[in-house]
Amino acid sequence: MSRTPNSRKEETHERIVDAAARAIRRHGYAGVGVADVMKEVGLTHGGFYAHFASRDALLVAALERAGRDSYDSVRRAVETRAGKGVSGFRSLVETYLADGHLASLETGCPVAALGCDMPRQSEAVRVASAERVQRLIASVRGLLPADAPRSAAGVVAGTLVGSLQLARALGDNADGRAVLAAARKSLLQQYESH
Amino acid sequence: MSRTPNSRKEETHERIVDAAARAIRRHGYAGVGVADVMKEVGLTHGGFYAHFASRDALLVAALERAGRDSYDSVRRAVETRAGKGVSGFRSLVETYLADGHLASLETGCPVAALGCDMPRQSEAVRVASAERVQRLIASVRGLLPADAPRSAAGVVAGTLVGSLQLARALGDNADGRAVLAAARKSLLQQYESH
DNA sequence: TGTACATCAGTGAACGCGCGTTCACTGATGTAC
C-alpha cells in the first residue's frame, strides 16, 4: 500500500473539508471558525493556511462537498427504492421531507441549511451558492414525472427547501412534522397523477 | 403638542428597533452588531443598554417589528387590489413573489430573510422565530381560496419562502426571476381554480 | 419670574474575549551518496 507523494497532506485536506461541510450546515456560514474546524480534525489552527488561501476558500470547498454528499444520499435513496417500484419523484419528496431530516441539519441539504445567507456572502461564496442552487433544481428536474412541465423544477425545489426550513424553525415536534407531512402530501398529489 | 414623560426615550427606542428590523433582514442575525445599529440611529453604542438588556433582546424586538411591517405591507396590497376585484390569494402570491422583492431584502419578509438561521439562535430568538413562522402560516391560511384545504397553508408558505430564497441566491437576474415566475404560475394554477 | 437641585438620555473610554491571519520554528519522513 504505497503512498503517492503528498498523500498525507491530501488526506488531511479532505478531512478539513469534511469537517467544514458539516460545520457550515450545523452552525451556518457565520458560525464556522477556522480554529473550530481544525480542532474538529485534531489539528491546530496555524496549519490551516497550508491548505487554504483563506477562510472563504474553505467555505467554497465545504459548500461543494456538502452539496455532493447531500445529492449522493438522495440518489442512493432513489436507486434503492426504484428496485421496489417507487418513482424517483416520490423517493425525492419522501427522503428530502422525511421527519428524520428535521434534526439532521448537519448532514442534510446545504441549500436548506444556508439558503437565506447565500446573498450575504463574498463574491466567491455567492457564485458557489448559485451553482449549488442550480444543481439542486437540475436534480429535481431529473426526477420530475414525465408529464410535469420542466419549468416546475424551480418551484418544487423551492417548496422542498422552504417547507424544511419552516418545519425546522417550528421545531422537531408536532408542529414541524405537520408542515413536512402537508408538503409531502401536496407535492405528491400535484405531480404524481396516478 | 405636549410630551408624556419618557416620550423622548420611547421615540429613540422605536428608532433603534426600526433600524434593527432592517439590519437583521439585510445582514442576517449574525451580521448585526449593537454599535452598527446605534450608529445608524445616530447614537453611540454605550447608550444601548439603557434600552435593551442584551443584544438578544434587540433581535427579538427587531424580528417582531420586521414581521409586523412585512405583514402590514402584504395586507395593504391585498386591500388595495381587493377594490379592483383581485382575490386575496392572488395578491399575496403576486406581492410576495414580485420581481422587486428580489432586491428588497431589507424591507421584505423576515422568514425568507432569516429562515435558515432560526434554529441556530438562542432560546429567546428561537421562540420568537417559531411564533413568526406560525403567524406567516396563519396569514396565508386567511388568504387561501375557500375551496383549498386548510392544511395547505404550511406548504404554500414554504413555497413562498423557499422560492424567494432560491431566486435571491441565483441573483437579481433572469435566473432568479424565472424561479419567481414559475412559482407564481404554479401557485395560482393550483389554488385559483377558475 | 428666578434660582437650586434632581432626573435622565446619551457619551466615550475601557474590559475581556475570540476572530482571521502570519510566521519562525519543530520534528518526522524521505533522499543522496
Add this chain to the structure above:
DNA sequence: TGTACATCAGTGAACGCGCGTTCACTGATGTAC
C-alpha cells in the same frame, strides 16, 4: 547499510481588529419653592 541533508506537515505564539458589555461621567431638561 549508514550517515548527512532536504523536504514538508503541522505547531503555537503573536498580530491587529471588532465584538458585547460596563460604567463613571456630561449636559440638557424638568421640577420645587
